[in-house]
Amino acid sequence: MDSLEKAIQVLHERYRIPHVVITSVSIPSADQPPDHLSVVGSSMTSDGRPRLFKIVFPAIDCYFSGTGDMFAALMTVRMRQAVWQSSTAAELRAGRAWVSGDDVD
Numbered sequence: 001m002d003s004l005e006k007a008i009q010v011l012h013e014r015y016r017i018p019h020v021v022i023t024s025v026s027i028p029s030a031d032q033p034p035d036h037l038s039v040v041g042s043s044m045t046s047d048g049r050p051r052l053f054k055i056v057f058p059a060i061d062c063y064f065s066g067t068g069d070m071f072a073a074l075m076t077v078r079m080r081q082a083v084w085q086s087s088t089a090a091e092l093r094a095g096r097a098w099v100s101g102d103d104v105d
Helices: 002-013 067-085 089-094
Strands: 019-025 036-043 052-058
Touching: 002 019, 002 036, 019 067
Parallel strands: none
Antiparallel strands: 019 036, 036 052
């Protein structure tokens, strides 16, 4: 997980990529069961630091075509919906790349 966090940090700080989502990651750790995968992501803070999240889910031993496209579409529409419904919607819409304030957990 340390190298993944470092890679996300580089994407935020060096390349100013505001949102990073990495899917289907196998992270061997005490808090993740062996037959599970993770989605790891981050939205950067105003000074470029990562605000990390991890979602763990059971792995399914099958191949599914088009799930990456569907996941990306759902993430995009959900981010847009969250921005438009936010109490600071006008500020978020006017801001660069829908980056929320640093007070968000």
